[in-house]
Amino acid sequence: MKIEDLPVPEPVKRVIINTGITELYPPQEDAIRAGALDGKNFILASPTASGKTLIAELCALKHILEKDGRVLYLTPLRALANEKFEEFKKYTIIKKKNGRWVSVGISTGDYDAADPWLARYDIIITTNEKTDSLLRHRARWMNEISLVIADEVHLLNNADRGPTLEVVLARLMQINPHAQFLALSATVKNAEEAAEWLKAESITTDWRPVTLREGVLLHDTIQFKDGGTENIKKPAKKPVLNLALHTIQLGGQALVFTGTRRNAVSLAKEMSKVLIPFISKSLSRALMRIVEKILTTGERTRISELLSELIKHGTAFHHAGLSGSQRRIIEEAFREGKIKVLTATPTLAFGVNLPARIVIINNYRRYESGYGYYPIPVLEYKQMAGRAGRPRYDTIGEALLIANTEDERDYLMESYVLADPERIWSKLAVERILRSHVLATIASDFAHTEQGIYDFFGKTFYAFQYDSHAIKGVITKTLKFLYKEKMIDVSSENVFATKFGRRTSELYIDPVSAVLIRDALLNRAPRLTNLSFLHMVAHTPDMFPKLRPYSREISNLAIFVDGHREEFMFEVVDEWSDRISYEAFLGEAKLAWVLSTWMEEISEDEVIARFRVQPGDLYRLIGTSRWLLYASQELATLFGHKDITSHLAKITERVKRGVKEELLPLVKLEGIGRVRARILYNADLRTLNDLKKVPFDKLIKLPFIGSKIAKEIKEQVGGYIKSKDWKNLKKGKDWEQQVITKY
Ligand SMILES: Nc1ncnc2c1ncn2[C@@H]1O[C@H](COP(=O)(O)OP(=O)(O)OP(=O)(O)O)[C@@H](O)[C@H]1O
Ligand SMILES: [Mg+2]
CATH class of the missing domain: 3.40.50.300 (P-loop containing nucleotide triphosphate hydrolases)
Incomplete structure (x- = not known):
């Protein structure tokens, strides 16, 4: 089947043909013939590189241009979301009936936001986790989605990521019963089963382009x-x-x-x-x-x-x-x-x-x-x-x-x-995972009664594959926990979330983490230091990746823990009574130690040498800690601990940037990381005002600064560049005329 002959608007075909694709691959043809463009739900299970995205693109454009619809594209990874965003951008040269251009938006960050600005876009690309958080914030535009595309849905089988995907799909089916669902998957044995759950047809092939x-x-x-x-x-x-x-x-x-x-x-x-x-x-x-x-x-x-x-x-x-x-x-x-x-x-x-x-x-x-x-x-x-x-x-x-x-x-x-790939199995019914989803179901008004909660989870892939009784026990246990910790309350038939419960759900943290943080902020360590807060977040089940102490460093860590005993928010586990928990505690202490070293501007290389923590892990630790520190700050506000919110805010910022407090004003500038900020600071350029006043040629001469960065600094602090300097600068670079004079 030729692209030319597809039942989609002409401009869409032009865009596709322009990328060099003129004919459909066989599995694509199967999908079109089976009615993917007619609004039916589908699961396409086919090998890597067999062109599933193109079907998603055709469906999306059909919705936008012919049905005045709106599309949500779910991916399991940020990197994939970025890749899809780039791929969809090519359609933004097409005009819709109302005269506006087709638009594509992406949002993968900040889990504590409803992102109302996303409502402007026709195609919204996000991750499964971000969608979960948007649903918790009840982003209004979610109700207007007419096509949901779920990429890599074989991940339902994945213990870490599967449950969120499953809950997100079940919620979207609940709030948008008339939306079309298109699920893309690797070849799995039970695609039909997943399809049945999604009320979809399934197309499975082994076809590959090579x-x-x-x-x-x-x-x-x-x-x-x-x-x-x-x-x-x-x-x-x-x-x-x-x-x-x-x-x-x-x-x-x-x-x-x-x-x-x-x-x-x-x-x-x-x-x-x-x-x-x-x-x-x-x-x-x-x-x-x-x-x-x-x-x-x-x-x-x-x-x-x-x-x-x-x-x-x-x-x-x-x-x-x-x-x-x-x-x-x-x-x-x-x-x-x-x-x-x-x-x-x-x-x-x-x-x-x-x-x-x-x-x-x-x-x-x-x-x-x-x-x-x-x-x-x-x-x-x-x-x-x-x-x-x-x-x-x-x-x-x-x-x-x-x-x-x-x-x-x-x-x-x-x-x-010679083997066939396995069946995929839902991994939802695990207490650690369900806690958060049960709370969210109540806190975001997806259910108001105990029965309503069972009904919702009765619509998940788990309940479909096993049976709803299997999950009921875990839910009941979870409800008891949430009630005991005052995250939910009941009045007659109704179950509702307390402020604490609602905020926990929005902050996108495990209820157990929220309880640990709440109690720590109330009882506090005898001596409250940065380490107290860093260890507090390291102690929560949300902290990822966990660090385990290497056997060579255990004695060192033990000394470290001993020396800081008074600073921990939680009692140090006894070495002799529970060795496994003790080592886990050492691991948490190590994590807090790594982060505080980072905040003291120790180089990445030294962090690697001292702790054997590699940059990729360090950045993930920083990302998770920032999130948990932010959540702690929000909970501190909620519980009225005004005395520590600014301390927490400062640590959050320092962890994010890896700097001592004195560099905080400098690293706020675009293009200035911790290395450059330290160079500026040591050259007596310590405030934005110093930077505004410093002569341009002096700034340029600093190591790692150079003309481009110097110009960016001046632009941001409202500084002045002499026209002579500017001319010299321009010889090397092709900057726009209009910004010349105002520095
Ligand atoms: N009909 C076609 N003719 C030529 N190339 C195509 C066609 N359809 C898709 N392609 C190209 O094939 C490549 C792989 O497609 P795609 O990314 O959609 O694979 P996929 O099925 O989603 O695989 P994965 O499971 O790895 O995500 C892309 O570069 C795409 O441009
Ligand atoms: Mg793909």
């Missing part, structure tokens, strides 16, 4: 699923290295999935040694430019230096310990074909679009503390394997597992290559 050859490598022999075999050369010691080299020799790139971060790093190091003969002079120059980017983005650390060494040799690793900007640079370099071998942890497997000629699954076992090693699900294997083969470049993609023995080869063939 043929996928799956198999297992043992020593130097690949055995393919189709029975064929192939031998590879053995220039290096390890089969995985040989396989990657084999691919590069054929002009491709390799993506290698490893089980742990450490494996990803060590494998990339080994790779760098054998790649040398494959790096041409021109590639080497291109790689040096990437190295330059890595070293000048963010603070320089032992990790950025290691990455640079590897990139010089055409390889890199990718895992959650890297900062977001490092990851983006690496992804781009791989997409451009400059990095030849990328080793990655499985976080890369879903979400970002990063295909490779060959995908190598080096470890099919995963380690989880408490569990030990376990083999990954087939669904996860398929997601990784699906990254093989770049549309438009490759006619074939290969996905290979690595076996060490014949037995293992047969096992891998049987259990992964």
